[in-house]
Amino acid sequence: MAEQKRTIAVIGATGAQGGALVRAILADKGGPFAARAITRHVDSDKAKALAALGVDVVAADLDDEGSLARVFAGAYGAFCVTNYWEHFSPEKELAQAGNLARAAKAGGVQHVIWSTLEDTRKWVPLADDRMPTLMGKYKVPHYDAKGEADHFFRDLGVPTTFLLTSFYWDNFIYFGAGPQRGPDGQLALVFPMDEKRLPAISAADIGKCAYGVFKRGKELIGKRVAIAGEHLTGAQLASKMSRALGKDIRYTNVPPEVYRGFGFPGADDLGNMFQFKRDFNDYYVGVRDIAFARTLNPELQSFDQWLAVHKDQIPLP
Numbered sequence: 001m002a003e004q005k006r007t008i009a010v011i012g013a014t015g016a017q018g019g020a021l022v023r024a025i026l027a028d029k030g031g032p033f034a035a036r037a038i039t040r041h042v043d044s045d046k047a048k049a050l051a052a053l054g055v056d057v058v059a060a061d062l063d064d065e066g067s068l069a070r071v072f073a074g075a076y077g078a079f080c081v082t083n084y085w086e087h088f089s090p091e092k093e094l095a096q097a098g099n100l101a102r103a104a105k106a107g108g109v110q111h112v113i114w115s116t117l118e119d120t121r122k123w124v125p126l127a128d129d130r131m132p133t134l135m136g137k138y139k140v141p142h143y144d145a146k147g148e149a150d151h152f153f154r155d156l157g158v159p160t161t162f163l164l165t166s167f168y169w170d171n172f173i174y175f176g177a178g179p180q181r182g183p184d185g186q187l188a189l190v191f192p193m194d195e196k197r198l199p200a201i202s203a204a205d206i207g208k209c210a211y212g213v214f215k216r217g218k219e220l221i222g223k224r225v226a227i228a229g230e231h232l233t234g235a236q237l238a239s240k241m242s243r244a245l246g247k248d249i250r251y252t253n254v255p256p257e258v259y260r261g262f263g264f265p266g267a268d269d270l271g272n273m274f275q276f277k278r279d280f281n282d283y284y285v286g287v288r289d290i291a292f293a294r295t296l297n298p299e300l301q302s303f304d305q306w307l308a309v310h311k312d313q314i315p316l317p
């Protein structure tokens, strides 16, 4: 019965990760959970679409700890994610994560998932000049702030699963990571990974894996869970994309310093990110366990499966 379901408050419910978790909760009609969708804008089209599906949609802002405490009150679980790309500020991301941890503690939330990433400074200390230090004290700002923020949850004793996500294949559609056309007219995926593998996943599967984490109950509290759908090289990604789209798409490897100089907002951050994944590839790939992710989410997609659904959405220049 619906009133016996345990509530999971979902931050980012109108976005990729949180939205996918809400859909996973809804899809499991007889399942143990109900979603409480958190958004700043309850009147947005995406929020209204969730309400139309019968989801409880409530307002809160990551910048306002009190608002988070109100929407976490009475919830069994909370899915916590921050959106670095809205403000490009690691300090703001840290402050928002602190607000989430304190609000979860105050609300007595029994299981938090914190969508985190590595603090790359544990691998590349600031003094290591193989990649530039950015914003004074970061190597990969959008990773480092999330990883540093883990301590807010640990220090307060919030029962937390630390979910380390992977590059979304959806970036080929929405994040400008799709094929570029070179001066010779050749279509290419361009990034600085040499022949190393890039752990990646469908954004929808992050939400489904998070759902699987909640379903495991206490088992994964205090654990770090790193997920991916497949570990493919740039050449393999390009070859699969070529086949799916019926176009000749190559992989063009560029040095990280060239990528950092591309000039779009965050190019330096992403250049360092790819270099981190390249230079610590054994760790980075090794920890992102596809088989385990599939136990959390038996529908975990391969890149070919993702392409079959999304190939027509990939913009070609």
Ligand SMILES: NC(=O)c1ccc[n+]([C@@H]2O[C@H](COP(=O)([O-])OP(=O)(O)OC[C@H]3O[C@@H](n4cnc5c(N)ncnc54)[C@H](OP(=O)(O)O)[C@@H]3O)[C@@H](O)[C@H]2O)c1
Pocket: 011, 012, 013, 014, 015, 016, 017, 018, 038, 039, 040, 041, 044, 060, 061, 062, 063, 081, 082, 083, 084, 085, 086, 142, 165, 166, 167, 168, 171, 175
């Ligand atoms: N792209 C990738 O490959 C990738 C891979 C791993 C991790 N990530 C990380 O994923 C994060 C973004 O997650 P996403 O892709 O799921 O986001 P998204 O699709 O861009 O949506 C952002 C979500 O965050 C919510 N939000 C943002 N600021 C908020 C605030 N101040 N208060 C309340 N809600 C707020 C938005 O809600 P409203 O606008 O409705 O309020 C929206 O639901 C980034 O930090 C990024 O580093 C990305």
